[in-house]
Amino acid sequence: MLNLIGLRxxxxxxxxxxxxxxxxxLLRLSPGDPAVVIAGETASPEAIEQVRIQLGLDxxxxxxxxxxxxxxxxxxxxxxILSKQPVLDxxxxxxxxxxxxxxxxxxxxxxxxxxxxxxxxxNHNRWIDRAVMALSVAGFSIPGFVVGYLLILAFSMWxxxxxxxxxVSPFHDxxxxxxxxxxxxxxxxxxxxxxIARVTRSSVLEVLGEDxxxxxxxxxxxxxxxxxxxxxxNAAVPIITVIGxxxxxxxxxxxxxxxVFNIPGIGRLTIDAILSRDYPVVQGLILFFALxxxxxxxxxxxxxxxxxxxxxx
Amino acid sequence: xxxxSIQGRLGEMLRVARSGPVLVGGLLLLVVIVTxxxxxxxxxxxxxxxxxxxxxxxxxGTYWFGTDALGRDVFSRVLYGGKxxxxxGALAAxxxxxxxxxxxxxxxxxxxxxxxVMRIMDxxxxxxxxxxxxxxxxxxxxxxxTIVAAISFSEIPRVTRLVRSVVLTVREETYVQAAEGVGLPxxxxxxxxxxxxxxxxxxxxxxxxxxxxxxxxxxxxFLGVGFPPDIPTWGNxxxxxxxxxxxxxxxxxxxxxxxxxxxxxxxxxxxGLRDRLDPKLxxxxxxxx
Numbered sequence: 001m002l003n004l005i006g007l008r009x010x011x012x013x014x015x016x017x018x019x020x021x022x023x024x025x026l027l028r029l030s031p032g033d034p035a036v037v038i039a040g041e042t043a044s045p046e047a048i049e050q051v052r053i054q055l056g057l058d059x060x061x062x063x064x065x066x067x068x069x070x071x072x073x074x075x076x077x078x079x080x081i082l083s084k085q086p087v088l089d090x091x092x093x094x095x096x097x098x099x100x101x102x103x104x105x106x107x108x109x110x111x112x113x114x115x116x117x118x119x120x121x122x123n124h125n126r127w128i129d130r131a132v133m134a135l136s137v138a139g140f141s142i143p144g145f146v147v148g149y150l151l152i153l154a155f156s157m158w159x160x161x162x163x164x165x166x167x168v169s170p171f172h173d174x175x176x177x178x179x180x181x182x183x184x185x186x187x188x189x190x191x192x193x194x195x196i197a198r199v200t201r202s203s204v205l206e207v208l209g210e211d212x213x214x215x216x217x218x219x220x221x222x223x224x225x226x227x228x229x230x231x232x233x234n235a236a237v238p239i240i241t242v243i244g245x246x247x248x249x250x251x252x253x254x255x256x257x258x259x260v261f262n263i264p265g266i267g268r269l270t271i272d273a274i275l276s277r278d279y280p281v282v283q284g285l286i287l288f289f290a291l292x293x294x295x296x297x298x299x300x301x302x303x304x305x306x307x308x309x310x311x312x313x
Numbered sequence: 314x315x316x317x318s319i320q321g322r323l324g325e326m327l328r329v330a331r332s333g334p335v336l337v338g339g340l341l342l343l344v345v346i347v348t349x350x351x352x353x354x355x356x357x358x359x360x361x362x363x364x365x366x367x368x369x370x371x372x373x374g375t376y377w378f379g380t381d382a383l384g385r386d387v388f389s390r391v392l393y394g395g396k397x398x399x400x401x402g403a404l405a406a407x408x409x410x411x412x413x414x415x416x417x418x419x420x421x422x423x424x425x426x427x428x429x430v431m432r433i434m435d436x437x438x439x440x441x442x443x444x445x446x447x448x449x450x451x452x453x454x455x456x457x458x459t460i461v462a463a464i465s466f467s468e469i470p471r472v473t474r475l476v477r478s479v480v481l482t483v484r485e486e487t488y489v490q491a492a493e494g495v496g497l498p499x500x501x502x503x504x505x506x507x508x509x510x511x512x513x514x515x516x517x518x519x520x521x522x523x524x525x526x527x528x529x530x531x532x533x534x535f536l537g538v539g540f541p542p543d544i545p546t547w548g549n550x551x552x553x554x555x556x557x558x559x560x561x562x563x564x565x566x567x568x569x570x571x572x573x574x575x576x577x578x579x580x581x582x583x584x585g586l587r588d589r590l591d592p593k594l595x596x597x598x599x600x601x602x
Contacts, residue, residue: 015432018435018436140576141574141577142573142577146566146573152558153562157562248438
């Protein structure tokens, strides 16, 4: 088993290398001189020259490339042009709201989507099934920010139940934190629920056709027991896989949702950095998000090997 | 010979079009496209005309979607916005499909390149698509070319994986082996004998990419890195509504719902096409954001 886990970790290495290369090339993509881009169009030639030396842009391309790798490997993601703080510190300062929002969303999504998907599969081709599927197509089609604004309109402007803006840490004031989290977490889980309910439904449907389900039915097990004891555990692997794939969606969604609800997390940090052209921060954040994605999926794959003895690489 | 094959094609298209979802989604999308192309004739007002006295008017019989912060008619702006947004969506889907197909064919056909190409694709897929597009556009500067390139870039790996998997299955078929056996050059084998097998899943995937690309343009505009603000696109219209949303919710809700209905139409069309053309293709493959 340890061999398998080692193999899986090794297979993540090239992915990380490719991501780091793309992120490195990103700044070199800009049509002008990166030093000018970073120093600003109006900067003096001396200032531009200083930026060039500071970023090592005066050195040959391959040296820059290996230097960038060396720094990334040592956990050095560069320094912000605007605040002069290390990018990693900036991320650490603002990770809490994003982490809380993302975790709440995943929990909320699983609590909503798995029962919906199971219900749809159990009532295959009846109206509940059709309703869940219709909801799912809608979830894929309505952009996250539109969902967010609709929720603000309904629960914040018409019925004054939840606040529309801002973030309160659950470590300071749990009650207010929940009311502030309600709308952003619902917004963010909308697309996610659509995705996971759909996969749960098809996965459970497939399992319900298996012989051991027929056996369970034949011996007179109740519906609830057949579903939760026999069907769902055997349908779990695709569901967990999709949660992992969905992390990419979640990250994109976090950026938009934090903008809509004015949450000071790393999603907002990303957009602020992009709008103020703080490229080292943008590079560092994209790399960070990609590493989170790779890391979560790695964990999920390792989880399979431990949970499901049938899985072999 | 030629006319009979065209008749065959037409018959095939008619058969596909007879399915309910394809019809519903297709017609809905057609209406949106026609109103965007003919915006000059359908729009009730000039989308650029600023009327300071009519700022932020709630929707009524004259201003169907209300007016925005500059007194411009939101409904007319949404129709005109469709021109750019739909074009971006179509171009990004087409570019993603073509580039992804070429890379997928090459990866599937040449074993030496396969593992390298697929590791690169894994890397691209690990980067959240919206972030990558936003970063690319802000670095290179917003233009039709950059925005289409940035949106299609993240779609390429999905197409590549799809096409590659088809190639890996089909290349073991006897007719492909026969074509190779009589000495047909590899590019010709790929084009004549393998590519046709990829078409059905490709059509479905391209439809989903069209939907994702329309959404991506809206997100770019919404985040303030899309087209210059004076060009009405769905993203820009939504971005302009952000600052006045609390006073004038219609500036976001109506354009947003219009956008959602369009994407819904494309997704319904895609689902219908999938069921007709390629029942095995999983829904999961289409998801991107």
